Amino acid sequence: MEGKSITRRSFIAGCVTGTSALISAKALARERKRPNVVLIVSDDHGLETLGCYGNPVIKTPNLDALAADGVRFTNAFCTTASCSASRSVILSGMYNHANGQYGHQHSYHHFISFPDVKSLPVLLSEAGYRTARVGKYHVAPDEVYKFDVALDGNSRSPVQMADNCRDFISGDDKPFFLYYCTSDPHRGGGVANDLPGKPDRFGNKPKGAYPGVNEVMYDPADVVVPPFLPDLPECRAELAQYYQSVSRVDQGVGRLMRVLKQAGKYDSTVVIYISDNGVAFPGAKTTLYEPGMNLPCIVRDPQQENRGIVCDALVNFADLAPTILDFAGALPETSRLQGRSFKSVLNQEHPRGWDQTYASHTFHEITMYYPMRVVRQRRYKLIWNIAHGLDYPFASDLRAASTWQATIRAQNKYYGKRSVEAYLRRPKFELYDLENDPHEVKNLADDPMHRETLAELKAKLKTFQERTKDPWILKWDYE
């Protein structure tokens, strides 16, 4: 043996020569089994716009293929439907009321996580992983959400981003963690004044395509208007733009899978696809209604026994970091992680003990104070609107959305299945029976028949807040 500095080669040599052969072989096997992890997080991609989740129009062949070869979750939830805050939850395994990133990180919003948060890339790095990120970041401070390297790449150019990961993926033999985040299909790039309905461009170029992308265009007449949106020409025009942006993400994912295969790492890499929150329309993003929080979640584990599984476990994105650490064999026995690993359920369609989850949203923009706490079971869901005295605050881009403006201009009473009035002015508690009212329209909080359910879910919320150190727990006692 060569003393302290044992290289992989010398280590194997040592094994071969018989020194501690048994232990070394085990260690080697463990090392071999530690997979790479690619975590793909798109921006504002709702569940309703993926082929594999049942949309017959949108083209997402690469994501559909991933699901067919892995597991697709039908009850995966973000814990806060706001980009920056949600990403902090994904990367910390802590609810954002506990990690300090209460809202947006950028510009004057200026929220940042506590300096003592130990994030997923840091924990993986300590476990011997190489770590890199590419594309959207939107969390702070850097010291907390620290990656070995930030790769170049326009976050609106997903194929280029994937190409830029090539060297990192090839890299050395150490396992790696790659955090690949598109800015698609977020709103952005201005309003298409040349198109009927003047939709937001959702990052689509007015002319031409992003490098390596075959832009897929959609006819507003063809898109599927989900129940939470109004079937207005303006909405269809925006959805068509949004679909195009989603298809671009899909092509980025396709290229990334190709890069993994070309590097010979596809079968040693766990790939996870999620979004940070629901689609950027009023009624979804920034709300904790189902379209805001129930999101795509596809996991392909190369070691998985059963393929094409559809799993109905209720998992949330505070569970992601523990799950990834579990894959890496680096899940600490004691830690401040607040989620729990769902690695064990990947081979099951209806695993036991995954029937309840929580969400906690406080800010989107700094001017949008609207703390909500949610317990979500299979049948019942309770939303506690802590600042129910306020009108529901609008993100600047959602208020400007032509879909919303058209609704207001027409003085429509309804926006999707919900009344505009109910959307803007919310009661303290909203209790929904999701089995009989999947669109969360009929609030049962004041229904005497549901008094016990309400009391039980309130108690669960309080316990959750205690366990996860939620500062807003004091609002039960006063105000």
Add this chain to the structure above:
Amino acid sequence: MEGKSITRRSFIAGCVTGTSALISAKALARERKRPNVVLIVSDDHGLETLGCYGNPVIKTPNLDALAADGVRFTNAFCTTASCSASRSVILSGMYNHANGQYGHQHSYHHFISFPDVKSLPVLLSEAGYRTARVGKYHVAPDEVYKFDVALDGNSRSPVQMADNCRDFISGDDKPFFLYYCTSDPHRGGGVANDLPGKPDRFGNKPKGAYPGVNEVMYDPADVVVPPFLPDLPECRAELAQYYQSVSRVDQGVGRLMRVLKQAGKYDSTVVIYISDNGVAFPGAKTTLYEPGMNLPCIVRDPQQENRGIVCDALVNFADLAPTILDFAGALPETSRLQGRSFKSVLNQEHPRGWDQTYASHTFHEITMYYPMRVVRQRRYKLIWNIAHGLDYPFASDLRAASTWQATIRAQNKYYGKRSVEAYLRRPKFELYDLENDPHEVKNLADDPMHRETLAELKAKLKTFQERTKDPWILKWDYE
């Protein structure tokens, strides 16, 4: 001349030998005239508890002497009645909606200023000042609010703090800036269960005294209950504790003046005494009613011609940094400073052009979102309660105050001159005629006779928000 490294001694030598004698003499004169600055900021000290401001009971001989030898402002205001946020305004010369410190810095509140804010100590340091702080800090990040040195000292032990400044004050010949901040007379140290009314201790020791302090005790029967507080035994008991804490601050100031005199620097030092916000009782601190924002402000400029001036200029604490920089001859021609120097008014009792000021409060604790914007003229004052749909949120220590709890227990309809209902539930606009209604009880916002005044003050608020880059300006347009 000795090249680059010109010491003061060699510089003078150069002058004496005739090299550039004229310029050098001027530079020297300017250097000699640059005063030291001591900025004393106490914690939660309201205007109503100082001898020099007319309180016949409280003992504040050192502060009274400072006022008698300087100028005392009767219309000086903090811009936000919350410790941490207010201190950020004092040290940045920017409203806290613009410097990013929207609320408390400590613990889970976790607000911090923007990294590109250029603070008072940094600007003074760049101008050649030595800078030190002692006692309470409560702003972040350190890089923004950077002092050369943080001196030791228990912030509840003001005499000791003053003694600890001795070496720094003696120091070298460079002018200095000392930021001396007590934690007195803030609430703290627990509840005195042994005393009638069970008052908070306001930092007073249950037994004994802080080093160098002759504790002044007060009889609850003797204290003056100001009009904004209820004349209850519990309130008197708390005021007696508060008075004792104020007298301790006064002794710290006395010792600090002695240290300056002993170092031979009293007559080359500008001394400023203020508090961060009003007294820590519901009705004052965290509100922008007069008791929350109208604060002591005493300035002793050794160069001042007239002494014992009482100045009625409306100044606020965003004006302080520009004023101090003006004293230091270091007021930048262009900068992000949002206040304006009031150095020029120190010799005048009724200076022209100082008839209007602004305030902006957004958070105290992170859970206490309650943005208010205020324009305050001599006669009229407009408060815009942006989140008027919410009950007025309580700071945890103010809600626990025995004065408040006694009010609630007794189901009293009034708390001071204001009804409990009006205190807790506020309208969107509050317009007061301070000449005829100094206690801000009669809201004129809906009075047709005051429609024009209301419109005029609203326009002024908007202009103020535009000028100072207030994110909450969007609330005029929606919600």
